[in-house]
Amino acid sequence: MTPSETLAALEPQRIITLTHQAYHPEHILSLVEKERLSFEDFCALLSPSAEPFLPQIALRAQTLTLSHFGCVKQLYTPLYLSNACINQCLYCGFQARLNIPSIILNEKEMVDNYKFLAKLGFGHILLLTGESPLLAGVDYIERAIILAKDHFPFVSLEVFPVSTSDYIRYAEAGANGITLYQETYDKTLYRSLHPKGPKSDYSFRLEGPERALRAGIRQVGLGVLLGLSDWRLDSAFLGYHAFNLQQFYWQASIQVSFPRIQPILDAPHEIFQVSDKAFVQLICAFRLFLPQIGLTLSTRESMDLRNKLIHLGITHISAGSNTRPGGYTRASKDPGQFETQDNRSLSDVIHMLAQQGFDPVLKDWSPFFDLASKST
Amino acid sequence: MFTPDPLIIAGRSFASRLFLGTGKYASADIMKDSLIASGTEMVTVALRRVDLDKPDDHLLSNIDVSLFLLLPNTSGAQTTEEAIRLARLSKASGLPAWIKLEVTPEPRYLLPDGDATLRAAEILVKEGFTVLPYIQPDPILAKRLENVGVATVMPLASPIGSNKGLRCLELLQIIIENATIPVVIDAGLGKPSDAAAAMELGADAVLVNTAIATAKNPVLMALAFKQAVEAGHQGYLAGLAFSIPTASASSPLEWISAL
Numbered sequence: 062m063t064p065s066e067t068l069a070a071l072e073p074q075r076i077i078t079l080t081h082q083a084y085h086p087e088h089i090l091s092l093v094e095k096e097r098l099s100f101e102d103f104c105a106l107l108s109p110s111a112e113p114f115l116p117q118i119a120l121r122a123q124t125l126t127l128s129h130f131g132c133v134k135q136l137y138t139p140l141y142l143s144n145a146c147i148n149q150c151l152y153c154g155f156q157a158r159l160n161i162p163s164i165i166l167n168e169k170e171m172v173d174n175y176k177f178l179a180k181l182g183f184g185h186i187l188l189l190t191g192e193s194p195l196l197a198g199v200d201y202i203e204r205a206i207i208l209a210k211d212h213f214p215f216v217s218l219e220v221f222p223v224s225t226s227d228y229i230r231y232a233e234a235g236a237n238g239i240t241l242y243q244e245t246y247d248k249t250l251y252r253s254l255h256p257k258g259p260k261s262d263y264s265f266r267l268e269g270p271e272r273a274l275r276a277g278i279r280q281v282g283l284g285v286l287l288g289l290s291d292w293r294l295d296s297a298f299l300g301y302h303a304f305n306l307q308q309f310y311w312q313a314s315i316q317v318s319f320p321r322i323q324p325i326l327d328a329p330h331e332i333f334q335v336s337d338k339a340f341v342q343l344i345c346a347f348r349l350f351l352p353q354i355g356l357t358l359s360t361r362e363s364m365d366l367r368n369k370l371i372h373l374g375i376t377h378i379s380a381g382s383n384t385r386p387g388g389y390t391r392a393s394k395d396p397g398q399f400e401t402q403d404n405r406s407l408s409d410v411i412h413m414l415a416q417q418g419f420d421p422v423l424k425d426w427s428p429f430f431d432l433a434s435k436s437t
Numbered sequence: 438m439f440t441p442d443p444l445i446i447a448g449r450s451f452a453s454r455l456f457l458g459t460g461k462y463a464s465a466d467i468m469k470d471s472l473i474a475s476g477t478e479m480v481t482v483a484l485r486r487v488d489l490d491k492p493d494d495h496l497l498s499n500i501d502v503s504l505f506l507l508l509p510n511t512s513g514a515q516t517t518e519e520a521i522r523l524a525r526l527s528k529a530s531g532l533p534a535w536i537k538l539e540v541t542p543e544p545r546y547l548l549p550d551g552d553a554t555l556r557a558a559e560i561l562v563k564e565g566f567t568v569l570p571y572i573q574p575d576p577i578l579a580k581r582l583e584n585v586g587v588a589t590v591m592p593l594a595s596p597i598g599s600n601k602g603l604r605c606l607e608l609l610q611i612i613i614e615n616a617t618i619p620v621v622i623d624a625g626l627g628k629p630s631d632a633a634a635a636m637e638l639g640a641d642a643v644l645v646n647t648a649i650a651t652a653k654n655p656v657l658m659a660l661a662f663k664q665a666v667e668a669g670h671q672g673y674l675a676g677l678a679f680s681i682p683t684a685s686a687s688s689p690l691e692w693i694s695a696l
Contacts, residue, residue, distance in 0.1 A: 127651050131461020184488075272554050279515075307545065312515060312543045353545040418463045421496075427485040429522040430513060
């Protein structure tokens, strides 16, 4: 079975039980000390029974992160290339404002932004688009990657899922990683939240990371949009997905991100609040279950929380982010996909890291690891 | 068993038998102070982390090459080809033609691929590199690498960053016993006492990174490792009582053969 087939075989009711049942305090404490956690152990750490032991769990998460990653934090910058999108995600910041104009960066605008961000010192750029095959499709994204590689050793994508052959094009153009959030693993909810457009195909999205890995992409980031559903259930599925990808694609680097939804005015969907305490619990649970994977936190979260979470499990953070297409060089009052909560510049973040005892890593990749370099 | 004193690798003499990594430190200043405190004369740097085009590169500019031999490493390389290309780039940019060869196809435990490492070593040795390959504690692989002309073998004690110490003791002993080139125990040494134990086994040197870089006081820990390595090596030279198969008896026993 493939990872997505394994995931599909996971019975939601069983996961609800595992993540909500009462566990004996001694059992939870034994998991804090346990070296290799099972999926069932992970579910127990996500359960309400683990909440009273959050200090102990957090300490273990801190120790594991320090042991595997040391006193360094990886930094990256996102660049929104296009907000054009034919999907109708009921919770989306772009979608909720139907009257916003489509912005699609042309090549000059892309390069201007690349130059600006590379000059700041970033060595890893994350390119983002909405889903618009006609206005900003595979050809457009492929070209954006090629241009980006002149400025950044590591280029990753957070764009719509594509076929294996298109992922091969991205890999050959120089893309090193993809991030693809499933948003929610609750299939029924997924379908109701994505009523139209290609994104309504749950399975095509779920299988996207595997297609990318088969195509030669080396790093894959997963995530759910926390707040769309019961966070315990979605986190358990997410952990299982990451674990299985790691088992099947053993040469790949799997990462997990933790985007927490921000309420959008007039959004027709109910938001399940994920408290800061729950947020800390789930990040620590991931660290204990998957000690070696990178955990990412964006500027959706506040400065204060980001400053604290880098001590527990987070290893990758963005800095100085602008969520408006081309927003680094283009003055615009158009709304971004979400409002950033941490507006510190890269130098501010580097300063904060130094104060907290961390060294920033801006470059962690050699062009010789690129698929594109193999044929030269 | 290779045990000249001082340690000689590829014709170069090293007063210190402790080598250090440069990753995972909280700052460049702490790294620099730790390197000095350790007394090391060889430090390894991940080529993927450095920008060879920039004279003010964050890592390289903080390593005083008048004090240390810079040993570039190929960490992150998943294949023979990637490692070779990194090594060539390093040499072409003017770094020493020494290479710590790491080919680690899986990113979780960073365990080295012996087959890919052997193939890369063979090519790099022919191209004139001084090759120090990172390997699993596989005595046969160690001999094969020796045969292709590597300068040392660097078997792991336990997985990188695990701080678990000498979990592969028996195999490490065989590698040391059979070696005609220096054996540098690399990865997994979590405590100064682990390093001392490795040296007592007869290792020619050890390489330490995580245990120093992530200690509460890295500079003090670097000093502790320095002393542990020296003590362990002296213990080995002195001949440990009762634990060495080739130990000589404490009083003459020739009379037994005359019986």
